[in-house]
Amino acid sequence: MSKRIVLGYLWLLPFFAIAQNKMTPELLWKLGRVTGLGISKDGKYVVYTVSTPDWETNKSIRKSYMIPVTGGTAIETNNPDSLVNNKNLSPDGGYMLSNKEVKVKKISGSDYYPELTKSNAYIFDNLNDRHWDTWEDGKFDHVFVTTVGNPREEKDVMPDEPYDCPQKPFGGDEDYIWNPDGKHVVYVAKKKYGKDYAVSTNTDLYEYDLTTGTTKNLTEGKMGYDISPSYSKNGTLAWLSMKRDGYEADKQDIVAFTGMGTVNLTKHRDDIHVQGFKWSDDGRNIFFWAPINGTLQLFEVDYTADTQKLPDIRQITNGD
Secondary structure, three states, X not given: OHHHHHHHHHHHHHHHHOOOOXXXXXXXXXXXXXXXXXXXXXXXEEEEEEEEEEOOOOEEEEEEEEXXXXXXXXXXXXXXXXXXXXXXXXXXXXXXXXXXEEEOOOOEHHHHOOOOOOOOOEOOOOOOOEEXXXXXXXXXXEEEXXXXXXXXXXXXXXXXXXXXXXXXXXXXXXXXXXXXOXXXXXXXXXXXXXXXXXHOOOOEEEXXXXXXXXXXXXXXXXXXOEEEEEEOOOOOEEEEEEOOOOXXXXXXXXXXXXXXXXXXXXXOOOOOOOOEEEEOOOOOEEEEEEEEOOEEEEEXXXXXXXXXXXXXXXXXXXXX
């Protein structure tokens, strides 16, 4: 949580400096673009990058910094990736998760008629031929498990499936994670095609077993969006969930497994739509951020497991 607060202040500082000046394209270009990389492995620093556009070279100059989570002076660093944990690396360090496009469906004219190498025609027999400004070309993003040190030794966890992970158009590598046991991968996918895909918001969480090569739907029966899976250090899985299919603006809650089933930790607060969350280090609480009264605030909720206790939601921040 400290990372987000600190980075928010860092991003606003340039605006304070030019508050008395008229905004021009030149001033806008001088503002650095801040990107958070994460908390350092020792938990003492926020690691981030600042990209500053250079209009003369038409490139951005990128520098990396670390700043104490308690505040202080930022220190430039040349090896930011070594300072933070890589969530795509397996717990034993032997495998790496990634995603890339795989050709699954025949769509183009040359797919059907290879001799027509210059054909640029698309052939569709179903809906979802185009998402916003992107045509469906028969390629789908799949999750891959690759042996560290041997990039040719890779496994597609979604072989021949006409589905995407990460989700289009906004999904990133937050759509797939390791189970802490290092033997399973959990990923987000909407396993529907054509018209069914176009009208549905029913994504699910799937668990792939590296040993058997089998896949299990962890959220079967939950009909809305199920996204953003995250394990506590104790091995409990939580995620963001919407209740109804077809309602992409439905209320979004935090749901977690209990060992006996699942528990919705935020459903009793109709005024809260959770945008993101993070487990506490001890696994007893979850920190989350949500808009309320026209502002974005930080909250904390206790993980009640399989008890009958009503989760206690506490607002941590206030103000503008």
